[in-house]
Amino acid sequence: MVLVSVASAASAQSAADGIAKYREMLQDGNPAELFEMKGEELWKQVRGPKKASLEKCDLGEGPGVLKGAFVKLPRYFADTGRMQDLESRLVTCMETLQGFNAAEVMKTPFGRGEMANVTALATYVATQSKGLRFDLPQGHAEERKFYELGKRAFFQRGGTHDFSCATCHGENDKRIRLQDLPNLTKNPGDGVGFAAWPAYRVSNGQMWSMQLRLNDCYRQQRFPEPKFASDVTIALGVYMGVNAKGAESAVPTIKR
Numbered sequence: 001m002v003l004v005s006v007a008s009a010a011s012a013q014s015a016a017d018g019i020a021k022y023r024e025m026l027q028d029g030n031p032a033e034l035f036e037m038k039g040e041e042l043w044k045q046v047r048g049p050k051k052a053s054l055e056k057c058d059l060g061e062g063p064g065v066l067k068g069a070f071v072k073l074p075r076y077f078a079d080t081g082r083m084q085d086l087e088s089r090l091v092t093c094m095e096t097l098q099g100f101n102a103a104e105v106m107k108t109p110f111g112r113g114e115m116a117n118v119t120a121l122a123t124y125v126a127t128q129s130k131g132l133r134f135d136l137p138q139g140h141a142e143e144r145k146f147y148e149l150g151k152r153a154f155f156q157r158g159g160t161h162d163f164s165c166a167t168c169h170g171e172n173d174k175r176i177r178l179q180d181l182p183n184l185t186k187n188p189g190d191g192v193g194f195a196a197w198p199a200y201r202v203s204n205g206q207m208w209s210m211q212l213r214l215n216d217c218y219r220q221q222r223f224p225e226p227k228f229a230s231d232v233t234i235a236l237g238v239y240m241g242v243n244a245k246g247a248e249s250a251v252p253t254i255k256r
């Protein structure tokens with residue numbers, strides 16, 4: 001009996017060591033850099049029916065200002081009259097500056113065509129805020145309203161399993177198998193939760209944006225798939241982003 005428990009403790013330790021080493025190895029050569037480079041190219045490239053680049057895109061800090069934009073999103077934009085996250089704002093710029101059809105882009109599945117380009121662009125833009133701290137504005141009434149909406153959505157139970165986001169992300173030190181589940185009702189800390197996406201996912205070799213992260217968590221929750229950039233996804237972003245105030249962005253990260 002004693003022997004068995006010693007053996008399993010030892011193997012658990014060596015598994016933990018293995019995982020730590022694996023993470024270290026991966027962080028050295030994060031394939032997210034390839035998406036970041038692709039995003040940079042797309043940002044500067046003259047494209048679309050209007051033959052323009054995105055270099056004048058206003059992500060909230062002024063036209064063309066990239067540094068610090070990511071850690072303040074989602075926020076309210078007066079020109080569209082909407083709350084927007086990084087991805088939906090990029091699609092707005094693709095429409096207004098380059099002449100792409102926003103509705104078409106938003107209907108494209110993740111990882112394909114212009115949607116893959118939006119993810120690469122989001123990776124590039126977010127990377128320009130690496131090391132900066134989250135500080136979402138809450139000055140506008142819509143920004144405060146979306147925080148409250150996001151909070152409600154986060155705790156709303158339903159579906160076949162009666163799950164809410166909080167079922168999996170509402171307590172400290174929860175995990176599913178080897179995956180840590182950060183407590184997103186609080187500030188989960190630097191480079192975790194909202195401060196960690198877009199991330200490169202080793203398990204499927206894809207770059208995942210926050211919209212895709214949320215889409216997949218809705219699937220895990222057995223809820224219907226949310227539409228890209230629908231109000232509920234933006235509201236959840238505001239809720240988690242405001243909760244993450246002060247956390248350092250580590251984007252782009254690498255995840256299992």
Ligand code: HEC
Pocket residue numbers: 154163164165166167168169176179180181182184191192193194196213214217218220221236240255256
């Ligand atoms: C059934 C459990 C479950 C539910 C319900 C769930 N998630 Fe998740 N979530 C996970 C798992 C598991 C991961 C880690 C996945 C991974 O790393 O592959 C995760 C990861 C995340 C992350 C990234 C955390 C990080 O640091 O990497 C965010 C953000 C997130 N979920 C938000 C949500 C939101 C918002 C909801 C509600 C719409 C939700 N989740 C519902 C299981 C769940």
